[in-house]
Amino acid sequence: MNPLLLKSFTATSCIGAGNAQTRESLQRGRSGLAPCGFETVRLDTYVGEVAGVDAQSLPPALQTYDCRNNRLAELALRQDRFLEEVAAAAHRWGRGRIGVFIGTSTSGILQTELAYRERAPDSGELPRDFHYGATHNSFSIADYVRRRCELSGPAAAVSCACASSAKVFASAQRMIEAGLIDAAVVGGVDSLCLTTLYGFHSLQLTSHSPCRPFDRSRDGISIGEAAAFALLERVPDAPADDAVLLLGVGESSDAHHISSPHPEGLGARLAMQAALTSAALAPEAIDYINLHGTATPSNDRSESQAVSGVFGPNLVCSSTKGATGHTLGAAGALEAVICAISLQAELLPGGTGTRDVDPQLTARYLTENRRFPARRVLSNSFGFGGANCSLIFGLPG
Amino acid sequence: MSAFAYVDGIGVLGPGFGGWPDAAAVLNGENAYAPTATILPTPQLLPPAERRRTGRVVKLALAVALETVARADLNPAGTASVFSSSGGDGHNCHEICAALAEPSREISPTRFSNSVHNAAAGYWSIATGAMAPSNVLCAFDASFAAGLLEALAQVSADGRSVLMIAYDTEYPAPLHDKRPIPDAFAIGLLLSPARSRASLGSIAATLTDAVAETLSEPALESLRMAIPAARGLPLLRRFALREGGATVLDYLEDTRVHVQIESWR
Numbered sequence: 001m002n003p004l005l006l007k008s009f010t011a012t013s014c015i016g017a018g019n020a021q022t023r024e025s026l027q028r029g030r031s032g033l034a035p036c037g038f039e040t041v042r043l044d045t046y047v048g049e050v051a052g053v054d055a056q057s058l059p060p061a062l063q064t065y066d067c068r069n070n071r072l073a074e075l076a077l078r079q080d081r082f083l084e085e086v087a088a089a090a091h092r093w094g095r096g097r098i099g100v101f102i103g104t105s106t107s108g109i110l111q112t113e114l115a116y117r118e119r120a121p122d123s124g125e126l127p128r129d130f131h132y133g134a135t136h137n138s139f140s141i142a143d144y145v146r147r148r149c150e151l152s153g154p155a156a157a158v159s160c161a162c163a164s165s166a167k168v169f170a171s172a173q174r175m176i177e178a179g180l181i182d183a184a185v186v187g188g189v190d191s192l193c194l195t196t197l198y199g200f201h202s203l204q205l206t207s208h209s210p211c212r213p214f215d216r217s218r219d220g221i222s223i224g225e226a227a228a229f230a231l232l233e234r235v236p237d238a239p240a241d242d243a244v245l246l247l248g249v250g251e252s253s254d255a256h257h258i259s260s261p262h263p264e265g266l267g268a269r270l271a272m273q274a275a276l277t278s279a280a281l282a283p284e285a286i287d288y289i290n291l292h293g294t295a296t297p298s299n300d301r302s303e304s305q306a307v308s309g310v311f312g313p314n315l316v317c318s319s320t321k322g323a324t325g326h327t328l329g330a331a332g333a334l335e336a337v338i339c340a341i342s343l344q345a346e347l348l349p350g351g352t353g354t355r356d357v358d359p360q361l362t363a364r365y366l367t368e369n370r371r372f373p374a375r376r377v378l379s380n381s382f383g384f385g386g387a388n389c390s391l392i393f394g395l396p397g
Numbered sequence: 398m399s400a401f402a403y404v405d406g407i408g409v410l411g412p413g414f415g416g417w418p419d420a421a422a423v424l425n426g427e428n429a430y431a432p433t434a435t436i437l438p439t440p441q442l443l444p445p446a447e448r449r450r451t452g453r454v455v456k457l458a459l460a461v462a463l464e465t466v467a468r469a470d471l472n473p474a475g476t477a478s479v480f481s482s483s484g485g486d487g488h489n490c491h492e493i494c495a496a497l498a499e500p501s502r503e504i505s506p507t508r509f510s511n512s513v514h515n516a517a518a519g520y521w522s523i524a525t526g527a528m529a530p531s532n533v534l535c536a537f538d539a540s541f542a543a544g545l546l547e548a549l550a551q552v553s554a555d556g557r558s559v560l561m562i563a564y565d566t567e568y569p570a571p572l573h574d575k576r577p578i579p580d581a582f583a584i585g586l587l588l589s590p591a592r593s594r595a596s597l598g599s600i601a602a603t604l605t606d607a608v609a610e611t612l613s614e615p616a617l618e619s620l621r622m623a624i625p626a627a628r629g630l631p632l633l634r635r636f637a638l639r640e641g642g643a644t645v646l647d648y649l650e651d652t653r654v655h656v657q658i659e660s661w662r
Contacts, residue, residue: 001554096604096652105513112490112572116498124571132575137484138514138535152651154604156481156534156543159514167532171547177554179398180546180604194497199509251530253522258447259510270528384510385519387531 018079048224048325103165161383166332188333224325248279254386265306293319322353406469408585465585481544487568
């Protein structure tokens with residue numbers, strides 16, 4: 001593929017609002033996971049809740065979009081001058097030449113969960129002020145971002161479970177390549193809700209402790225929430241030395257099971273190989289992998305086999321979900337921004353929370369931060385339904 | 398710049414439409430439109446355990462996907478896919494939200510696994526063994542055109558055939574009051590970068606601010622407006638009439654999709 005420039009990017013998760021706080025947390029190995037006190041949820045688990053979401057207001061003209069997911073998006077869009085950068089891009093390319101592709105798994109479903117508690121006792125009707133399309137519907141988040149950025153190009157929500165916001169980079173890349181647009185706002189936004197907290201609990205996939213990816217004693221995920229965005233454009237003739245580029249995208253389907261990964265990570269291998277092919281790079285060119293690394297016993301085992309199979313046993317890798325939690329449909333975009341920060345800060349983040357790396361996992365897992373001027377890194381995102389996506393980011397040259 | 402593809406297969410399932418031949422005979426004026434409730438076949442392609450777990454939305458998407466690849470005479474295992482739905486499985490969503498409103502908050506693990514918007518794509522890949530990329534979109538009322546643009550961009554940028562399925566099912570009460578989709582409807586298109594013996598014609602899409610084409614038959618027009626996937630009917634009408642020309646498909650509030658069509662059989 002023709003590389004694309006991440007003209008601007010920003011991430012907000014439980015380890016910080018914006019890139020500076022996120023970088024500092026990564027440098028200190030700080031986790032944002034805490035015992036779950038979300039809403040009325042009573043589950044013995046840890047979550048990565050973003051501070052200040054409830055207090056965030058939306059612009060008056062967009063009040064019908066008011067829900068936790070769009071508030072989290074608003075909070076994130078206000079960091080790192082992202083809205084200003086998009087406005088400048090709209091001036092450069094025209095509002096109709098910029099696409100909006102946002103990944104989410106649950107969008108504003110919390111609004112419907114709350115509305116169901118308020119159903120009329122006699123008729124069962126939902127409250128009059130409940131707006132399905134502007135809050136619960138998956139497209140709500142893409143629609144909100146598009147209106148907030150005052151853009152009028154193509155738009156869609158991508159909803160492939162936990163691979164959603166990695167796949168938005170692929171959608172944007174193809175649409176730019178096809179000439180339908182000149183730039184794209186991509187991102188991922190997922191916020192805490194009862195469906196995912198009680199749903200993963202019902203599958204016995206949540207840990208009672210902060211999650212420990214690749215640890216011998218790992219026993220499940222910690223659910224987090226996040227919003228992360230990037231503005232993608234074609235690479236200029238002379239990009240800055242520290243410009244972060246999208247170099248490759250690779251996707252595949254497991255064709256195996258709706259909620260368990262292929263045991264040998266076959267789909268994951270195909271996605272990583274496709275990303276290398278798309279970037280025209282050999283496996284040796286990759287310096288680090290930001291793993292999907294959810295900390296369930298089977299996910300990590302399957303991913304480790306896939307990574308060793310493609311890259312051999314020596315490539316260093318880690319999961320940042322011990323710090324941020326598993327932010328589900330936002331994970332791809334959040335970890336893309338973490339990769340961009342890692343490249344610019346010359347920092348390979350050690351996996352927070354992991355103490356005793358499982359000797360049965362052959363991938364070379366980093367538990368401590370390492371200072372290293374990586375040139376090219378790969379990020380994995382895999383989801384229910386067997387959706388897999390790998391992205392390669394790098395510096396110019 | 399326009400995004401171009403050959404159309405190698407069409408599938409349709411919806412009220413009064415048991416497949417593409419039924420729909421074509423209505424769209425070209427041969428038969429009057431007689432809407433009856435959509436009949437969804439059991440997905441025989443899935444292993445029995447999976448078959449029992451699937452809801453209406455999966456049955457709908459799989460049936461149309463199967464018809465589309467069969468008409469294109471294509472093995473789906475190696476074909477990329479784009480699934481676009483305006484809302485996913487409303488019945489499953491209702492059951493989960495109702496359970497979460499009870500004090501016990503116990504939800505079924507199977508319901509939760511099936512609640513992902515990409516459930517139909519996942520079951521399609523399990524049923525056919527397709528390990529090719531699959532993308533799953535939602536764009537509310539704009540979902541047909543969003544899926545079409547994504548599929549055309551894949552054909553054009555990646556030079557590969559793409560199966561595009563736009564599909565919607567009804568929401569039960571009380572969500573139905575807020576999202577009054579009346580029944581299940583889906584359209585499938587098999588889009589290819591190169592002309593083959595299966596090719597029925599070609600399409601080239603650009604963005605426009607022109608208004609969307611409507612259908613003159615009132616019952617068909619109300620179907621087009623009631624179910625987002627049916628926003629693709631004006632495109633199918635051209636293929637039913639075997640005539641070229643242009644149509645404008647509904648998309649977003651401020652943007653529509655202009656499609657130039659060649660239809661030769």
